Amino acid sequence: MSTNGKSELLLECRGIDKNYNGPQVLSGVDFFLRRGEIHALVGENGAGKSTLIKIITGITNRNAGTIAFDGYDVPLEHSKSASEKLGIAVIYQELSLIHGMTVAQNIFLTKEPLLPGLPIIDIKKMNQMAQAMIEKYGFDLKATDVIDRLPIAQRQTVEILKALSNKASLMIMDEPTSSLTATESERLFGIIRMLKAEGITVVYISHRMEEVYDLSDRVTVLRDGKLVSVLEGDEISPAEIIRLMIGRELTADESHHQMVDKSAGEVVLEVNQLSSEGKLKDISFKLHKGEVLGFGGLVGSGRTELMRAIYGIDPYDSGTIKYQGKPYAPTVEKSIASGFGFVPEERRLQGIMGAISITGNIGIPNLDSISNGAGFVSDSKELELSNKAITLLNVKPANPDVLVGNLSGGNQQKVVVGKWLIRNLKLLIVDEPTVGIDIGAKEEMYQTIERLSQEGVAVIVISSDLPELTRLSDRIIVLRKGRIIKEFTQGVVTEEQVLRAASGIVEGGVQ
Numbered sequence: 001m002s003t004n005g006k007s008e009l010l011l012e013c014r015g016i017d018k019n020y021n022g023p024q025v026l027s028g029v030d031f032f033l034r035r036g037e038i039h040a041l042v043g044e045n046g047a048g049k050s051t052l053i054k055i056i057t058g059i060t061n062r063n064a065g066t067i068a069f070d071g072y073d074v075p076l077e078h079s080k081s082a083s084e085k086l087g088i089a090v091i092y093q094e095l096s097l098i099h100g101m102t103v104a105q106n107i108f109l110t111k112e113p114l115l116p117g118l119p120i121i122d123i124k125k126m127n128q129m130a131q132a133m134i135e136k137y138g139f140d141l142k143a144t145d146v147i148d149r150l151p152i153a154q155r156q157t158v159e160i161l162k163a164l165s166n167k168a169s170l171m172i173m174d175e176p177t178s179s180l181t182a183t184e185s186e187r188l189f190g191i192i193r194m195l196k197a198e199g200i201t202v203v204y205i206s207h208r209m210e211e212v213y214d215l216s217d218r219v220t221v222l223r224d225g226k227l228v229s230v231l232e233g234d235e236i237s238p239a240e241i242i243r244l245m246i247g248r249e250l251t252a253d254e255s256h257h258q259m260v261d262k263s264a265g266e267v268v269l270e271v272n273q274l275s276s277e278g279k280l281k282d283i284s285f286k287l288h289k290g291e292v293l294g295f296g297g298l299v300g301s302g303r304t305e306l307m308r309a310i311y312g313i314d315p316y317d318s319g320t321i322k323y324q325g326k327p328y329a330p331t332v333e334k335s336i337a338s339g340f341g342f343v344p345e346e347r348r349l350q351g352i353m354g355a356i357s358i359t360g361n362i363g364i365p366n367l368d369s370i371s372n373g374a375g376f377v378s379d380s381k382e383l384e385l386s387n388k389a390i391t392l393l394n395v396k397p398a399n400p401d402v403l404v405g406n407l408s409g410g411n412q413q414k415v416v417v418g419k420w421l422i423r424n425l426k427l428l429i430v431d432e433p434t435v436g437i438d439i440g441a442k443e444e445m446y447q448t449i450e451r452l453s454q455e456g457v458a459v460i461v462i463s464s465d466l467p468e469l470t471r472l473s474d475r476i477i478v479l480r481k482g483r484i485i486k487e488f489t490q491g492v493v494t495e496e497q498v499l500r501a502a503s504g505i506v507e508g509g510v511q
Contacts (some may be wrong), residue, residue, distance in 0.1 A: 219386050
């Protein structure tokens with residue numbers, strides 16, 4: 001079949017092989033895309049999805065196999081710029097916006113309109129063009145907004161607009177809804193369907209099976225670097241995709257569970273009337289030994305800001321904190337030294353150093369235990385800790401010398417968590433523990449949190465994933481506009497109850 005004399009296939013990848021001077025990452029993978037389809041690419045972390053996308057977009061080169069795009073035979077030595085010229089746009093899971101610039105400047109970076117006859121950017125025209133795009137797709141933005149002042153969800157929409165401005169024939173979206181609210185996600189789905197109607201092909205990478213099921217025309221499943229199956233039409237179902245991804249039936253109970261009262265335990269953390277101008281207002285709660293305390297709320301509710309203040313990353317204006325029964329004026333250094341760990345929401349920007357090895361990342365917060373007394377790091381002690389963390393959390397590949405930036409998202413998250421688990425941990429804050437993590441890795445992360453709780457570690461979980469929040473938490477506090485609006489302490493809490501509270505729908509009306 002052809003479209004206007006062209007082949008029905010926009011992209012043809014045949015027999016793609018890739019290795020990084022070690023284990024085979026991709027082995028004989030075939031991947032085909034039709035014009036104007038929504039095609040999901042799924043697989044567990046480490047399955048080879050990211051590597052395949054990097055090859056298609058010219059970020060890395062394949063070792064073997066052929067690629068044809070829109071009738072053009074792509075050479076082995078390919079580049080990112082060449083890929084963009086072919087009409088391939090990518091929205092990555094980790095944002096690549098430039099801070100200090102406006103929305104319009106980010107959207108039209110390197111392709112700014114110029115004043116007639118002059119090598120000067122026409123700022124007025126650029127802002128008008130950006131605002132027209134914003135209004136076309138219904139995003140809550142202004143062209144003149146500075147990126148630094150936008151929450152993560154709105155920054156994500158700027159990434160989408162930036163990709164849309166290229167008018168590509170193939171758009172690859174890597175976990176595009178990971179930082180979006182439900183409303184923003186629905187808007188994105190509308191855009192994706194609009195792109196399809198315009199004949200643009202969309203590759204959709206997501207670990208949210210309901211999105212894959214609702215959006216996709218076809219689904220390609222990878223496992224261990226190999227093509228497992230391509231599903232189409234009635235073959236597509238969340239259960240079948242999961243079975244193919246992990247090669248086994250997932251038997252763990254992922255439903256919510258009854259709240260567990262652990263208030264009789266020792267109070268590890270006590271926060272009283274904590275306030276920060278424009279961010280937090282009179283936040284008070286207690287956290288007990290072995291308790292998993294969940295924090296819910298919509299994007300912008302103050303969840304992350306609260307945790308950063310408690311840990312000593314950001315200042316607060318008033319209120320008091322007690323840690324292990326004693327008044328506590330938090331600093332990051334003091335928190336680390338006292339067995340208080342923090343896994344941030346944006347792992348690539350705040351949780352890892354991608355250009356250094358697993359060993360180096362594990363060693364940084366553990367310098368106190370790997371120094372030899374003369375102020376120098378003991379390489380043998382550092383390597384020992386690294387191997388311990390790798391084994392504890394099943395990091396793949398299990399090579400302490402691998403650069404963390406080359407790991408899949410799920411394995412990066414394991415490294416971020418692992419560097420705390422090898423300490424004498426008393427309290428761990430985990431902000432969005434499974435964003436961008438596949439089904440199997442989610443289970444491993446859940447088991448880690450549950451094991452910590454059983455060992456007496458107090459855990460705070462912040463999550464936008466309601467099934468995750470209700471499953472893990474012994475108690476749930478919901479924030480809205482920087483305040484505690486609801487606390488669930490007894491019985492079975494449902495996702496609907498948490499969402500209603502986060503939206504301000506409580507007994508007596510809307511807050």
